[in-house]
Amino acid sequence: MEDENQELIQFTEELHNLADTSLQNVLWDKRSIYKIPASVTALNRIAYMPQTVSFGPYHHGEDHLKPMEEHKQRALRYYLNRSGRRLQEVVESLNEEIQVLKDSYDMLGESWKDDKKKFLRLMILDGCFMLEIIRLATHSLDGYAANDPIFSSHGRLYIAPSIRRDMFLLENQLPMLVLYKLVALESDGAQDEEFVNELVLNFCYPNAPVSKLDKSLHVLDLYRKSLILEDPAWKMRRPRVKGGLLNVVNDIFRSATGITDVGIQFKKGKTKSLRGISFHGGVLELPVIVVDGATEATFLNLIAFERLHVGAGNEVTSYVSFMDNIIRNERDFALLRSRGIIQNAIGSHMAAPQLFNSLSRDIAFLPNSSLEGVHMQVNAFCKMPWNECRANLIHTYFRHPWAILCVTAALILFALTGAQTVYSIIPYYKSNHSTSPSPPMGFAAPPPLPTSTPPPLTPPMHPPRPSHRHHRCRCVQK
Known part of the structure; x- marks a missing residue:
């Protein structure tokens, strides 16, 4: 009986805690690094x-990632030497924000919550290593040996790409606050958050201009913001959606080859922003995308972040869903590649078209998609009667080479038959045209035109010839 009362009291306290949701709402706002549910990762x-290195607590200590731990120690040592700071100063700087750092993780284990020193050590080691890797890809690092396996030209060529891939995984993120604090401590506050953002973006886009971005949650969040930068002019051109979700669901979007059949042309956009998809005057403009070995993992984690982080938006998910609609086979992929919209760095022409199909396997329809207006514009163009007839004609008669030859032969035969008919009618027409046709019924024949009678022909005048018969008569009389 006493145990039952104790359970009832405990249950009542839990209900009371649930009733006060204000604290829970505050915690939700602070979270930005999530454990991805098994239903998504299945x-x-x-x-x-991560395949090469762990950042943060979620994958720390996994066997296949342990070899990189010793290199983190070396990165910390070089950071301290370059900054002229003592380790204790770094610890104190991050300790000021330790609760904020812990609250960034959605499912932080109890051992990390309870052991403050262990958590700070992890943040410092991983933060310094990430900072050195970013600088490795963008600057020459002084102080490292030429034969260093990581922080050298060799590491930049062979190791940095795989580390870069792991840095864009949602479960493998560090709060951006760690990098902000480390850089500020190193430069005595001379380099601010904007400098760190620029440093990270130069790592994401080597040898390319970068834009200024606001404070970000982590590297993945910053990279996502760089992908969806919006030109103010796009808002003016963005169509207003009428009809809502029902119209879009009922419309079946055509593939790239199907879109070209109705007369729509594809054009390479001038921007790399995923928001740079527009449709105007029968031209569908798409941003350029480079497809490589890390594209699938990066986009899947961007989609997972949009799914789990409330308020993040759905721009990346909308883009992937849009591309999945227009790329359904190798011909669609080859068409976009020929227009310069997709740059294939995978090497396999078979694997590349399947990429967007695999990315969208677990994506539900987005009722508030940022590309909903473009979707409806393209479908409206495709449904115009002449465009539908054109598409049916191309799909039926001009899709395969043999069909084209058959149609061409039929047209030639029709032309020859027509020519033969014309040549057969011409003699008949000429013979009938020589006789005056009788006037149609109900109309009087026109009076004949007056004609002048030509004067009679007179024989030419010649002098009289002598008559031999007359002379003979005279001779006879004598």
């Missing part, structure tokens, strides 16, 4: 797991 678990 289709492609390896795309969400």
